[in-house]
Amino acid sequence: MQASNKNVSAAGDWVEVGKLDDIPQLGARVVRASGGDIAVFRTADDEVFALRDKCPHKGGPLSQGIVHGKRVACPLHDWKIQLDSGEAVAPDEGCAASFPVRVEDGTIYLSLTPNEGCPNK
Amino acid sequence: MKEKLVVIGNGMAGMRTVEELLKIAPDLYDITVFGAEPYGNYNRIMLSPVLAGEKTIDEIMLNDEQWYVDNGITLHKGKEVVEINRARREVIAADGTTESYDRLLLATGSLPFILPIPGNDLEGVIGFRDIHDVDKMLEAAKDKKHAVVIGGGLLGLEAANGLKEQGMSVTVVHLMDTLMERQLDRPAAEMLKKSLEERGLHFLMGTETSAIVGKDSVEKVHFKDGSEIYADLVVMAVGIRPNIELAKRAGIHCERGIVVNDTLQTFDARIYAVGECVQHRGVTYGLVAPLFEMAKVCANHLAQYGIGRYEGSVTSTKLKVTGIDLFSAGDFIGDENTEELVFQDAARGVYRKIVVQDNRIKGAVMYGDTIDGTWYFDLMRDETDITDFRDSILFGQAHLGDSGHGDDNRVAAMSDSAEICGCNGVCKGDIVKAITEKKLFTLEDVRAHTKASSSCGSCTGLVEALLAHTVGGDYSTAPHLKPLCPCTEHTHDDVRATIKREQLKSVRAVMDFMEWKTPDGCSKCRPALNYYVLCAFPEAHTDHAQSRFINERVHANIQKDGTYSVIPRMWGGGTTPQELRAIAEVAEKYKVKTVHVTGGQRIALYGLKKEELPGIWRELNQAGLVSGHAYGKALRTVKTCVGKEWCRFGTQDSTQLGIDLEKLTWGSWTPHKFKMAASGCPRNCAEATIKDFGVVCVDSGYELHIGGNGGVKVRATDLLCNVATAEEVLEYAAAFMQLYREEAHYLERTAPWVERVGLTYIKERIVEDDKARREYAERFRESQKYAQTDPWAERAEGADQHEFTPLKVIG
Ligand code: SRM
Ligand SMILES: Cc1cc2nc3c(=O)[nH]c(=O)nc-3n(C[C@H](O)[C@H](O)[C@H](O)COP(=O)(O)OP(=O)(O)OC[C@H]3O[C@@H](n4cnc5c(N)ncnc54)[C@H](O)[C@@H]3O)c2cc1C
Ligand code: SF4
Ligand code: FES
Numbered sequence: 029m030q031a032s033n034k035n036v037s038a039a040g041d042w043v044e045v046g047k048l049d050d051i052p053q054l055g056a057r058v059v060r061a062s063g064g065d066i067a068v069f070r071t072a073d074d075e076v077f078a079l080r081d082k083c084p085h086k087g088g089p090l091s092q093g094i095v096h097g098k099r100v101a102c103p104l105h106d107w108k109i110q111l112d113s114g115e116a117v118a119p120d121e122g123c124a125a126s127f128p129v130r131v132e133d134g135t136i137y138l139s140l141t142p143n144e145g146c147p148n149k
Numbered sequence: 150m151k152e153k154l155v156v157i158g159n160g161m162a163g164m165r166t167v168e169e170l171l172k173i174a175p176d177l178y179d180i181t182v183f184g185a186e187p188y189g190n191y192n193r194i195m196l197s198p199v200l201a202g203e204k205t206i207d208e209i210m211l212n213d214e215q216w217y218v219d220n221g222i223t224l225h226k227g228k229e230v231v232e233i234n235r236a237r238r239e240v241i242a243a244d245g246t247t248e249s250y251d252r253l254l255l256a257t258g259s260l261p262f263i264l265p266i267p268g269n270d271l272e273g274v275i276g277f278r279d280i281h282d283v284d285k286m287l288e289a290a291k292d293k294k295h296a297v298v299i300g301g302g303l304l305g306l307e308a309a310n311g312l313k314e315q316g317m318s319v320t321v322v323h324l325m326d327t328l329m330e331r332q333l334d335r336p337a338a339e340m341l342k343k344s345l346e347e348r349g350l351h352f353l354m355g356t357e358t359s360a361i362v363g364k365d366s367v368e369k370v371h372f373k374d375g376s377e378i379y380a381d382l383v384v385m386a387v388g389i390r391p392n393i394e395l396a397k398r399a400g401i402h403c404e405r406g407i408v409v410n411d412t413l414q415t416f417d418a419r420i421y422a423v424g425e426c427v428q429h430r431g432v433t434y435g436l437v438a439p440l441f442e443m444a445k446v447c448a449n450h451l452a453q454y455g456i457g458r459y460e461g462s463v464t465s466t467k468l469k470v471t472g473i474d475l476f477s478a479g480d481f482i483g484d485e486n487t488e489e490l491v492f493q494d495a496a497r498g499v500y501r502k503i504v505v506q507d508n509r510i511k512g513a514v515m516y517g518d519t520i521d522g523t524w525y526f527d528l529m530r531d532e533t534d535i536t537d538f539r540d541s542i543l544f545g546q547a548h549l550g551d552s553g554h555g556d557d558n559r560v561a562a563m564s565d566s567a568e569i570c571g572c573n574g575v576c577k578g579d580i581v582k583a584i585t586e587k588k589l590f591t592l593e594d595v596r597a598h599t600k601a602s603s604s605c606g607s608c609t610g611l612v613e614a615l616l617a618h619t620v621g622g623d624y625s626t627a628p629h630l631k632p633l634c635p636c637t638e639h640t641h642d643d644v645r646a647t648i649k650r651e652q653l654k655s656v657r658a659v660m661d662f663m664e665w666k667t668p669d670g671c672s673k674c675r676p677a678l679n680y681y682v683l684c685a686f687p688e689a690h691t692d693h694a695q696s697r698f699i700n701e702r703v704h705a706n707i708q709k710d711g712t713y714s715v716i717p718r719m720w721g722g723g724t725t726p727q728e729l730r731a732i733a734e735v736a737e738k739y740k741v742k743t744v745h746v747t748g749g750q751r752i753a754l755y756g757l758k759k760e761e762l763p764g765i766w767r768e769l770n771q772a773g774l775v776s777g778h779a780y781g782k783a784l785r786t787v788k789t790c791v792g793k794e795w796c797r798f799g800t801q802d803s804t805q806l807g808i809d810l811e812k813l814t815w816g817s818w819t820p821h822k823f824k825m826a827a828s829g830c831p832r833n834c835a836e837a838t839i840k841d842f843g844v845v846c847v848d849s850g851y852e853l854h855i856g857g858n859g860g861v862k863v864r865a866t867d868l869l870c871n872v873a874t875a876e877e878v879l880e881y882a883a884a885f886m887q888l889y890r891e892e893a894h895y896l897e898r899t900a901p902w903v904e905r906v907g908l909t910y911i912k913e914r915i916v917e918d919d920k921a922r923r924e925y926a927e928r929f930r931e932s933q934k935y936a937q938t939d940p941w942a943e944r945a946e947g948a949d950q951h952e953f954t955p956l957k958v959i960g
Contacts, residue, residue: 045957054669054695057956068956072669089711092699094672101672103699103707108672140959 042130042137048074049134056091056100061140063148066127067091068136069111071098077111078129078138080148084109084122114146123147151179154451155240155250157230157395159184161193162424162440163256164212169448171220177452180222181248183240186279187227189213194437194572194605196283197469200311202904206280233399235417252451255396255407255415255422259389259435264299268361274383277308286382290315293381297321297370299358301328303468305386306341309350310470312384316867316908319350320378322370324387326355332466332477336493337500337516344473344498349909353378391426391433406433411458413447423447429461436464437604438571445574465526465571467519469605476522479512479529480504487511492543501543508536521545523611527567560614569611572604577615584619592616634673636665641894644678648685655682655691670696677895680782683818684890687932694949700780703952704940705762708755713762715754716779717769718815721789721807721827722750722835731772735765749786749824751777763953766941775939778815782896784886785824787811788836792829792846799829801846806875807835810844813879814886816937817929820893820902823886838866841889841899842882847871851878855885855911856903864900867908870916884915884925887932891925 051057051070058081059066065081067090075098081091088104098111108117114126125148128139142148154170156163159182167180184190188210195209217224228242233253241247261276263269273289275282289296290312298309301323313319321328327338328345342352357373361383371377391406402408402416406428413421413429423443425435434440439462446459465478483489483504492501499517503510503525510529515522524545528535535542563569565578583589583598595612596603602612632638639647644663653659656678660670670678675696682690700706705713717732732752736744742756757765766776778784789807793799807827814825826835827844836859837843843854843866850873854866869885872878888911893902903911915922944953 043957043959045959050951050956052695052951057951060955060958062960065955086709087711089707092707092711094675094698095695096669096671096675097667104709106672 041139041141043140045136045138047134048076048131048136051076051136054095056093056095058089058091059138063140065089065091066138066140067100068129068138069095069100071095071111074131075111076129076131076136078127079109079111079114080125080127080142082124082149083107084114084116084124084146085120090124114143125149152177152251153249154178154180154252154254155248156180156182156254156256157233157240158256158258158424158426159186159190159224159226160256160258160424161190161211161437162258162444163254164190165441165444166254166256166423166447166451167222168212169444170451173448173454174452178252180220181225181250182217182222183225183228183230183242183246183248185227185229186281188280189216189224189226191280192604193279194469196277196280197307197311198471200283200286200308201314201471202311203471230395233395233401233420235399235401235420238419251419253420254447254451255401255420255426256424257392257395257426259391259425261385262388262390263385264358264387266358266360268363268367269385271361271363271383272366273363273381274361274367274385277304277384277386278389286312286384287315289382290317294318295320295379296382296384297378297380298384298386299370300386300388301325301352301354302331302386302388303329303466305384306345307469308384308386310345310348312382313349313909314907317382320353320380321350322353322356322358322372324355324357328352328354329468332481332514333475333516334481334502334514337475337477337502337514340498340500340516341468341473341475345470348907389425389435391428393426396422396426404428411446411460412450413443413459414450421447421451429459432461434462434464436466438462438464438574441572441574463526463530465522467522467605474515474517474519476515476519477513478522478526479510481512481514483511490539490543503542505535505539508534508539510535520610523567523569523571523608524563526571527563560611560618569615570599570601570604570608572608573600575599575601580612580615581619584616589616633677634671636667636670636674637663638666639663641677645681645685645892648681652686653682654686654689656693656696658682672698676701676782680818680820680895684932687935701782703759703762703949704776704778704780704944705757705759706780710756712756713759714779715757715762715765715769716747716751716777717774718777718811719751720811721787721804723789723804723808724752728772728774731769731774735768738768739765747779749779750788751779751786753779760953760955763945763947763950767945770939770942770945775815776941781818782821783818783823784811784814784816785822787814788824788826788840790827790829790834792827796829798832799846800848801829801851801875803827803829803835803844803846806844806846806851806878809875809879810882813883813933816939817886817890817933818936819886819890820895821898823889823899825882839863840866842885844878850874853878853881853885856899856908858898858900860898862900867903869908869912880922880926881915883929884922885911887925887929888914890929890932 045059056067056069067079067081069077081089083102085107088102090100092103093100099108107120114124116122123146125142125146127142130137190212192209192211198204230240231243232241239249261278275285296312296317296319298305298321301321309319309321327335328342359373360371362369367383369377370380393403393407396407397403407422407426409422409427409429415422424440443459446457449457468475487504487506490503502514504512509532513525563577567577569577580599589595602609633641659678679693679696694702741754745753747753787807787810789804792803823841825842826837826840828835828837829846837845839857839859845852852871853869855869857866858864
């Protein structure tokens, strides 16, 4: 089992955060955690992803962006961030920490232990 | 010591020769240039777009003065050479400056031909040749009304179009009974005339000018048939004549032009000549492509390589009037030995004629869709046998061997030696090589590296198609029309038309029907589509919140730190103690960081948390304050001054008018933000002349102004018309806004939109056609029925709660 797989929480610290239907398709909601806000996104085909709610550019709240495909356009300067990895789409560079999430029977579970790879600022 | 090269004339041909020379033999000569004009070297072709207000002088400079310094060239600008002393090998300028030469290059261009008629030297009679002429025309357009352009050829029509764009009423007088008879046959010329008339130009065909009359400056133009018209500006564009006086005086053999051989040498072997001043194999030229070919050959000989000969050029013509596409080349009239292939679609405004002899193209004329012009031109120059595809040749190159994949395939099918940029003689092969080797991605890059599309710009479409083809993927594919975004091939106009025709009422429906290339669009196209369906079906569309930018989704402006600002409406810039008290209370209660008086005459609260917004709105609502839409592509503010009620100069009640305008238009969504103002007199304290719609009150009523812009690129408004009553102001405002709402592209402010479609067009719809105006206004009012609900009140009541509450709070 790999710690970096997004659907697996290495720490096993799954928290129930809400229902799939609480998030609009192509939208996002925020989970307030002690380590900082986490944005939980829902795509057109109901995939769910979680990223630190802070754009690698200048910290814009990604949860407020426009979701398209598996990307979100940051509301401040329109960088495109990859939802599955947290990586900025070239030519921009940088990444936001991603968090494991899974959906079971319409309920979303989130782990607060970020995947490896991107800095969790 | 280096040899000395002196160049007379720093125009397009002369400086191109020097550039070519520097490329191959940078250190051979000490170069000195004389230029009668007081500038570096500029792109003369682009004077037409400058006159039409589409470009500035700065944008058309080719080599500024620093370039001469950087290349060690001595530039004597503003100095006209008046004598060449061939015995002493010297040139002498009017101010006495003298330079000696080992080799001399004449590039004196040509002069506008001035008709030998009485009054041709009156103030207000000019040619169209240089910056000075354009300045004079722009100056005249400021306070003069009536322009007469004599000559309905390329130059005359470009001058006429430019003057019309500058707001003058323009009449073109042409001796022949069809326009551009040297480049167009009758059907194409008729189509051209019709579309120019639709844009507001007037024509007097088959008319000969007999005199220009006036006391100090021109007042009237008289014609042979006894008729006359008023004029306060006359532009002579009846032809050009090679500028050969100087050469003649120096005893250099001239006929119509300075006679040169295939190495561009005159009869004095030390003296070369290039450009419009020369006559080569009996031919003189008036377009840049042949001059640039001459420049290459001439530079080669000056560099002492001694290879390359100039053997004359075949030319093709395009007209640089934005929105009109025409192309012609070769012998397009034909005779008893030729056949004609003709295609005409009057409804679409498309016409093509190809003249063929022995299955080879002799000439072509095209009007409307000219994308295949280059292809025909190449077939003609290469004398290709067209037997195999003769029956489909009129349908264009895309028709050969594929089922219509369009321009991408068309450029793919071109041979590497096919010329793309006629002005600079750049072939497909050069461009593709530059794109791949230098990793170019943008049109600008290609221009910088190859010069293609950098002169007159009419090959821009082809260069873009080549980029698309070579770089693949993301780059847009349609050469003439820009797709809305990389998710689709369709243009804004296409999309808007399809939405109406097919009754597409949601973003999803549009993307499905128009076969979007990405599953759910992007942050560029989704907001555009959402607006387009809203505008087309105000009552029946489905708004898609997730396709709106965050500000419009939550009705507040996001700030750099993720907090929000709130700006309530203050009708016409007015407020009350009660409203101010409510704002003060909210500001204290929610610990607002900054309270700012905005540039739009209202008060903004900054640094608010998203969760607090509904609560703040509820309290503001209670005092009667509603959303100011400061966040939206929507009606923003209506600035006013105090007007007649208080001001000693006020002529009308501009304050009440502003309030009425805002009550009429608030809540409406627009392609980009929309701002208004009403000033009580021409002192214009409300800055109405940089607004999308501005009203300046005058004694007799109201001046209506449109298309102004502060911001990034300031543009003063155009005067739409004067009206007498406040009711009319409201009707015109509604109609103008609706026309803009229905026809502009998303994110296009009124300023660029007005420039794109032309003031004349807008006047035709709104001012001249009473019925159309009433219908636009009526559609506006109808759509306002659905738009005028306060979004803050809805959210204070609980709408869209998920936007304002976290999904979960942990710990
Ligand atoms: C608040 C305000 C500045 C202020 O504190 O005074 C303001 C603030 C912003 N302006 Fe402005 N503009 C404000 C008046 C203006 C004016 C003056 C006016 O309206 O009379 C102009 C020039 C006039 C014009 O638009 O022609 C102006 C020209 C711009 C532009 C350039 C527009 C252009 O066409 O070139 C932008 C950029 C854009 O829209 O893309 C812009 C964009 C912005 C944005 C929306 C930038 C952004 O995306 O965040 C700012 C939002 C801050 C916020 O949260 O409120 N703002 N902005 C003013 C709000 C007026 C209001 O009451 O609604
Ligand atoms: C408005 C306009 C639009 C045009 N549009 C097109 C187009 O779309 N496509 C196209 O191919 N062509 C177009 N042309 C034509 C094109 O601009 C000319 O063919 C080209 O500029 C000619 O170059 P040249 O160097 O021969 O002459 P010019 O560019 O005229 O340069 C000659 C220079 O020499 C200077 N000079 C003359 N005598 C002296 C002297 N004794 N001492 C010092 N200096 C002197 C002049 O002041 C001038 O600056 C257009 C021309 C105009 C005016
Ligand atoms: S000028 Fe306008 S856009 Fe620029 S910082 Fe000020 S408010 Fe922001
Ligand atoms: S902060 Fe996200 S793009 Fe600038």
